[in-house]
Amino acid sequence: MPAPIVVVVPYREQRPPQALHGAVEGVWSLDVPAGVVLPDGCMDIVWSNGRLLVAGPDTVPDTRPRSGAAAGVRFRPGALPALLGVPAVELRDRRIPLREFLPALADPAVARLEHGDDPIAVLVDVAQRLPGGQPEPWRVGVLRGAARGHAAADVADALGWTTRTLHRHCLAAFGYGPATLRRVLRFRRALALLQAGAAPADVAARAGYADQPHLSREVRELAGATPAQLSGVNRSTPVPSGSTTVA
Numbered sequence: 396m397p398a399p400i401v402v403v404v405p406y407r408e409q410r411p412p413q414a415l416h417g418a419v420e421g422v423w424s425l426d427v428p429a430g431v432v433l434p435d436g437c438m439d440i441v442w443s444n445g446r447l448l449v450a451g452p453d454t455v456p457d458t459r460p461r462s463g464a465a466a467g468v469r470f471r472p473g474a475l476p477a478l479l480g481v482p483a484v485e486l487r488d489r490r491i492p493l494r495e496f497l498p499a500l501a502d503p504a505v506a507r508l509e510h511g512d513d514p515i516a517v518l519v520d521v522a523q524r525l526p527g528g529q530p531e532p533w534r535v536g537v538l539r540g541a542a543r544g545h546a547a548a549d550v551a552d553a554l555g556w557t558t559r560t561l562h563r564h565c566l567a568a569f570g571y572g573p574a575t576l577r578r579v580l581r582f583r584r585a586l587a588l589l590q591a592g593a594a595p596a597d598v599a600a601r602a603g604y605a606d607q608p609h610l611s612r613e614v615r616e617l618a619g620a621t622p623a624q625l626s627g628v629n630r631s632t633p634v635p636s637g638s639t640t641v642a
Contacts, residue, residue: 409515411468415522417529418474422515424466432457433586433618436472436569436579438486440493440521441465442514447493447505447521449479451486452570454579456619459490466514468522472576473534473568478525483570493521500524534568537561542580544603547573582617585610586625595622 411419420437434453441448443465450467476483479496494501500521507517533554540550550573551561562572569576585602593601599610614622 412519418470419522420469420471422468422519424515426464434579435583437469438475439467439469440518441467442508442518447501448490449486449493451489452483453488454571466518468518472538473530476568477530478527480527482567484566487570541573541577544577582613589622589625592627
């Protein structure tokens with residue numbers, strides 16, 4: 396059997412300041428490099444490898460080389476694009492310096508970080524200073540529908556939209572269409588259950604997969620591993636996938 400590609404890493408997470416609760420899931424830090432980041436529907440602002448980056452929504456495991464410690468602010472699905480004023484689809488599966496979008500905000504932050512200021516404090520300050528507006532209210536309904544496994548046509552009907560309109564809005568807010576959003580959120584749920592020690596057959600039923608082979612195929616595509624390799628791992632990614640909070 397091949398060795399698991401995921402490893403337990405020294406990971407710490409804390410709740411964001413109250414003012415950020417609507418947009419931010421958590422603030423995190425790592426003491427050592429970690430090998431894999433798994434798709435979870437979120438986007439982050441990250442200080443890693445001496446760079447202040449916007450981490451876009453992933454559709455595949457991210458195995459980019461990393462060195463040293465890292466820290467980040469993990470934004471709820473669909474929240475960061477509105478704050479940046481950048482469509483999420485332009486960031487999908489990418490890591491882009493924040494200064495490409497907001498140099499006046501990024502450059503002083505990088506100077507503080509290079510000076511040795513606490514990364515968490517700097518990143519929280521950056522998150523609080525993002526100039527864009529709040530996400531559109533429809534985002535919550537789309538996330539809830541996707542998390543419950545609703546078909547795109549049903550989600551669109553509930554909003555009074557066509558499926559084409561829904562797809563366009565999803566690309567801008569989440570980085571991919573409603574079918575992929577549903578798939579990623581289902582994977583998050585499955586990963587949380589696997590990491591809690593649930594049996595794969597039970598995970599498949601509870602997370603909304605057709606059967607256990609369906610779960611296995613999806614996990615291999617989205618994590619590059621088998622359900623057994625992910626089972627019981629408390630923290631397997633720098634930005635832990637599998638949270639059941641989606642809105």
